[in-house]
Amino acid sequence: MNKQLKDSGMSITSSVARTSKEGVRRLAWLYHPRTWKEKGIRWSLGLAFVTYIVAVVVLGILWSIEPATFDVRTNAQEIAEEIDLPQSEQKELPAGFISTATAINVARALLERPGGYISNDVFPPGIYLDNIPNWEFGALVQLRDFVRAMRNDFARAQTQSIEDKDLQIADPQFNFNSDSWILPSTESQYRKGNEALLSYLKRLSDKNDNDGQFFVRADNLRSYLEVVEKRLGSMVQRLAAAVGQVQYNINLAGEPQGRSAKPEPRQLRVKTSWWEIDDVFYETRGAAWALLHLLKALQTEFEDVLQDKNAEVSLAQVIRGLESSQEMIWSPLILNGDGFGMLANHSLVMASYLAKANAALIDLRNLLQQG
Structure with missing residues (x-):
């Protein structure tokens, strides 16, 4: 009985192998220049079009995968190593380091996910994808709110304090038009914003420089x-x-004397x-x-x-x-x-x-x- 099962398994394996080899040979024949020459221009253009459609559909599926969640502490340690923070200081990160590192990684997830940032794409498959651009915009709004909170609150001791110089740059950069394709592109502006966040993080980690602060x-x-x-x-x-x-x-509940601009x-x-x-x-x-x-x-x-x-x-x-x-x-x-x-x-x-x-x-x- 065991011998029969083994022989059956070997038969199936060899059959699959033969099918795979045959498929590879078939594809090699289809895309060989000599085949294109023999079949003519119409057949060649048709094959190229079908190949393009299949590639676009497959890429669209891959680009529609949402980024996985990540551990904020592990991410902070990785960015600490990236900016060459001394090992002695990595054990006790300064206030604000984990939060800033998290904001940096959220921005990277938008820019570096499979297919990159696609909300401003003008070519397939990005132009026909619908769900991921909306996903990107939702995450972007939260990133904008957080960076603005860092600029207005977390990095300032009081309302009369001077704004942080890097957060002054990061805030407007992330508020740039979310679907600009070129001159300047959305990605270039968001990368500048992320570079400003990274610069703020480096100053935050420098114990010899009291310029960068995060107030808990x-x-x-x-x-x-x-x-x-x-x-x-x-x-x-x-x-x-x-x-x-x-x-x-x-809309006006709790306000007896309240009124709106329009009825x-x-x-x-x-x-x-x-x-x-x-x-x-x-x-x-x-x-x-x-x-x-x-x-x-x-x-x-x-x-x-x-x-x-x-x-x-x-x-x-x-x-x-x-x-x-x-x-x-x-x-x-x-x-x-x-x-x-x-x-x-x-x-x-x-x-x-x-x-x-x-x-x-x-x-x-x-x-x-x-x-």
């Missing part, structure tokens, strides 16, 4: 989280609008266009990916502050919700089932994760505000 204070963290809270709230509302519901207008209806129907559902989903997914790493970095930097405010669990809950939003998507399409219908609604699932994270974020900000 509760009010700095609270200011940044206020921006994050608004971003998450907007994401949840856009995701929830995938179903479409009639909602009461609460607004008492009720309004909010619904995301069917064509934009996957766009909103992937933009949110990219934003959650970047925010997940930035908050993990801040969790390490502000460990003492969080313990003092008894707020570690609240931040951990925010991170848990963001981690859940990065789970594998098993469906080939982003589905938009109605309520309790037969089909899944991926937008509502994502909204539930982020809503839970946002609720924990509100609690966290309140705890940081307390004395």
